[in-house]
Amino acid sequence: MRVSVDRDLCIGDGSCVEVCPEVFELRDDGLAYVILDNIPESLRDKVNEAIEICPVEAIRIEED
Numbered sequence: 001m002r003v004s005v006d007r008d009l010c011i012g013d014g015s016c017v018e019v020c021p022e023v024f025e026l027r028d029d030g031l032a033y034v035i036l037d038n039i040p041e042s043l044r045d046k047v048n049e050a051i052e053i054c055p056v057e058a059i060r061i062e063e064d
């Protein structure tokens with residue numbers, strides 16, 4: 001599974017990092033980045049949680 005963050009939408013509130021630090025990090029520009037290329041199935045629930053909690057719907061699953 002691949003995941004993306006639309007940084008034109010991201011407001012850097014860090015919710016995704018709190019929910020799933022294995023996949024997301026906030027960088028110096030204050031925006032969220034995906035730190036894994038191929039995300040294991042075991043993290044799917046946490047990624048979905050991040051998608052749900054993101055206030056601007058910036059996170060998407062690109063590929064299963």
Ligand code: SF4
Binds near residue numbers: 012053
């Ligand atoms: S939850 Fe959404 S808005 Fe907040 S840092 Fe993550 S991607 Fe950006």
